Amino acid sequence: MRAEAEAAAEAAAEAAEAAAEAAAVEAAVAAVAAAEAQEAAAAEAAAEAVEAAASVAALAAAAAPPAAVPLDELIAATEGFAEARKVGEGGFGRVYRCDALPSLPRVACGFAVKTALVGVGAQGLAELQSEVRTLSAACHRSLLPLLGVCLAPARACLVYPLCRGGSLEDRLYRAPAALQRLHMLGFETPPPPLSAAARLRVLRDAASALHYLHTLSPMILHRDVSAGNVLLDERGNGYLADVGLARAAEATAGSSQQVSHLSTQRLFGKLGYMDPIIPQSGQASALTDGYAFGITLLVALTGRGAV
Ligand SMILES: Nc1ncnc2c1ncn2[C@@H]1O[C@H](COP(=O)(O)OP(=O)(O)OP(=O)(O)O)[C@@H](O)[C@H]1O
Ligand SMILES: [Mg+2]
Numbered sequence: 001m002r003a004e005a006e007a008a009a010e011a012a013a014e015a016a017e018a019a020a021e022a023a024a025v026e027a028a029v030a031a032v033a034a035a036e037a038q039e040a041a042a043a044e045a046a047a048e049a050v051e052a053a054a055s056v057a058a059l060a061a062a063a064a065p066p067a068a069v070p071l072d073e074l075i076a077a078t079e080g081f082a083e084a085r086k087v088g089e090g091g092f093g094r095v096y097r098c099d100a101l102p103s104l105p106r107v108a109c110g111f112a113v114k115t116a117l118v119g120v121g122a123q124g125l126a127e128l129q130s131e132v133r134t135l136s137a138a139c140h141r142s143l144l145p146l147l148g149v150c151l152a153p154a155r156a157c158l159v160y161p162l163c164r165g166g167s168l169e170d171r172l173y174r175a176p177a178a179l180q181r182l183h184m185l186g187f188e189t190p191p192p193p194l195s196a197a198a199r200l201r202v203l204r205d206a207a208s209a210l211h212y213l214h215t216l217s218p219m220i221l222h223r224d225v226s227a228g229n230v231l232l233d234e235r236g237n238g239y240l241a242d243v244g245l246a247r248a249a250e251a252t253a254g255s256s257q258q259v260s261h262l263s264t265q266r267l268f269g270k271l272g273y274m275d276p277i278i279p280q281s282g283q284a285s286a287l288t289d290g291y292a293f294g295i296t297l298l299v300a301l302t303g304r305g306a307v
Helices: 002-053 056-062 071-077 121-136 168-173 176-184 196-214 245-253 260-268 277-281 286-302
Strands: 086-089 093-098 111-116 148-152 155-161 230-232 238-240
Touching: 056 155, 071 111, 071 148, 071 155, 086 176, 121 148, 121 155, 168 176, 168 196, 168 230, 168 286, 196 230, 196 238, 196 286, 277 286
Parallel strands: none
Antiparallel strands: 086 093, 093 111, 111 155, 148 155, 230 238
16 A cells, blocks of 8 residues: 555656656747747847838938049949939939949948939039038938939939839829839839829928928028929838929039020929919029929829929
8 A cells, every 4th residue: 555655656756747847848948939039029120220221211311411422433333324224314314223332331222323414514513512512401301312422524423312112203194104214113013003192191291391491591492393303212201302403403504505404494493383483583482392392282183294
């Protein structure tokens, strides 16, 4: 009887020991799993932070002054301003995309290099320089920041974050040329039309950037507000682009004969967006910027052209 009881007690003790061991192993496994999960979460958060730091939104908020970028670097990064890298063309010149530039910190969005179509000449260069100085003082979360400048007389270039969502104009009209530009920005297939909410969000962002410029002291006028100068990032945030570039384009125009678009811009801003008061008074103002924004609003809400 006693031997049986002893055996039972021994078995119970062994079972308890085994259970305790199993529990300890389980706890250790759980602790390792928890540590691993924590590590993975930390790594994910770090990756997200790097991504966020290099997004258009983070660059807009960073207030870093534009860096001087040598022309050689821009030529190398755009493969000699290759047609295959061209994402658009406008009043100042052509726009090319590139992934990295040695003079600038790495960014997730990539860079848009805007290059003058014609040599800018000494006067144009001075105007551009003063424009860059003015703009360097402006910083707003919805204002497309100027990241780099190249003031080579042969080829002045401005470097911005690449807005992979394209221009509001291209996203609204979706004409073949617009879809081709969006394809160049990375859309494998044409993006769906922007919803009303998405349009309002982009307009709100652009309006807040314009209001910011107008409340600076001294006030900065945009002079070329249009649906083409409101750009979207890959998350659908809106950015007001090309502040003051209309004036820089005027200076560029002064140095060349072949500048019909630029001289049109010198007189009128963009067709359809121009306040009728401009040809009468020859003066741009916060109100003429406001008029152009009003047209942008109508264009975005109705989907119809400005003219
Ligand atoms: N930072 C950018 N990121 C992505 N695409 C851009 C960027 N800047 C310009 N683009 C594309 O290039 C096109 C041409 O731009 P550009 O600013 O030279 O002319 P625009 O905006 O049409 O007219 P404007 O001369 O009045 O600014 C834009 O419509 C847009 O599609
Ligand atoms: Mg533009």
